[in-house]
Amino acid sequence: MAVQEYFLPQSLEQALDLLAEHAPALLVMAGGTIAMPLINEGISMPEKVMGLRRAGLDTVRRENSTLVVGATTTLTQLAHQTDIPMLQEAVRHIGGWQIRNMGTVGGNLFAPPPAGDLAVALLALDATVVLASKQRGQRALPLTEFFTGFMATALAPDELVTALHIPLPRGKMSYIKYGRRHANTPAIVTVAAHVVVEAGKVVDAHLALNAVGPHPIRARRAEQVLRGAPLNAATIAEAAREAAAECEPFTDAIATDWYRRRMTEVFVRRALERIMG
Ligand SMILES: Cc1cc2nc3c(=O)[nH]c(=O)nc-3n(C[C@H](O)[C@H](O)[C@H](O)COP(=O)(O)OP(=O)(O)OC[C@H]3O[C@@H](n4cnc5c(N)ncnc54)[C@H](O)[C@@H]3O)c2cc1C
Known part of the structure; x- marks a missing residue:
């Protein structure tokens, strides 16, 4: 059945x-870069569609030490903020210009792997996602708790993602997306790292991976290897091995699970070496 009704709310209240x-x-x-192809190919046949473009959720602003990014901020808009360079780097690796001009920050949270290349950076930055519903108002959730499985999230049917709250990072960051080509390519593995080193020791480490699990994931065991240790070749190698061991890669048309796991070790090591300088 073709779409019968299309709604274009002019505010969040109307949308809810x-x-x-x-x-x-x-x-x-939101941007429709995932939803529209599914409708056009008859894979998804919704009776009613609601576009979020005019709902007023597309602003980026600083609130003290937090960057607040509205859910319908396009990837291109996000690339213009300069507070968190890793976000600009991540956006540069997503699709081509058309996708970045239409695709949104909120929509990227729902992209099936191997997509989700912005979400992996948001995980490494310890972002919080803000959800809203008419009945229950707003709630904030650490992004780690938002992803619950393959194509499954903590979002209730009557909720919308309204914003991402991203603490301004105080350590060093590194982002590497490895695909079969340099640009406009699905990931074999994407690594986002945020590491704080004080007095020669790692005091905090956030390591996130994409395309090697049912959704973008944190490599918790690898982070544990780094915390409290000096950031040197030996700890980096151990953390990279741990990340490869704990990820859950899959086989698709782009790469086998075996290759994805091998490349996870290689690219976690490279990302951390960049941070080590
Ligand atoms: C050719 C091509 C190349 C691509 N390359 C990449 C890539 O390299 N890396 C990558 O990560 N992705 C890639 N993508 C996937 C996609 O374009 C991006 O992930 C984009 O950010 C999705 O955002 P959107 O707003 O277009 O999502 P939409 O299609 O608008 O939304 C997808 C679904 O997400 C949900 N949703 C969206 N916003 C909200 C909200 N605010 N609240 C509640 N639910 C919401 C809805 O269920 C919706 O149906 C590519 C897509 C295409 C077509």
Whole structure:
């Protein structure tokens, strides 16, 4: 069945009202770069669609030591902020210009692997996702708790993602997306690292991986190897091995699970070596 109704709310309040009235029959669409191809190919056949473009969720602003990014901020818009260079780096590795001009920050949280190349940077930055519903108002969730499985999130049917809160990082960051080509390519593995070193020792380490699990994941065991240790070749090698061991790679048309695991070790090591300088 073709789409029967299309809604274009002019505020978050209107969007939440429409969702409360029509969910779960209503498909939410932000940039449409994932949703539209599925509709055009007949894989997804929603009766009703709600576009979020005019709902006023596309601002980027600083609040003290936090960067607040609205859910419908496009990837191109995000590339213009200069507070967190890793986000600019991540955006440069997503699709081509058309995708970055249309695709949104919020939409990237719902991209099936191997996509989700911005979400992996947000995980390494310890971002919090803000969700809102008409009935229950707003709630904030660490991004680590938002992803619950393959194509599964903690978002309730009557909720929208409204914003991401990203603490300004105090350590060094590194982002590497490895694919079969340099640009406009799906990931074999993407690594985002944020490491704080004080007095020669790692005091905090956030290591996130994409395309080697059911969703972008934190490599917790590898982070544990780094915490409290000096950032040297030996600890980096051990952390890289641990990340490769704990990820859950899959085989697709781009790479086998075996290759993805091998490359995870290689690119975690490289990302950390960049931080070590
Ligand atoms: C050719 C091509 C290349 C691509 N390359 C990459 C790549 O290299 N890396 C990568 O990570 N991705 C890539 N993508 C995937 C996609 O374009 C991006 O992930 C983009 O950020 C998705 O955002 P969107 O706003 O277009 O999502 P949409 O298609 O608008 O939304 C997808 C789904 O997410 C949900 N959703 C979106 N926003 C909200 C919200 N605010 N609240 C609640 N639910 C919401 C809805 O269920 C919606 O149906 C590519 C896509 C294409 C077509």
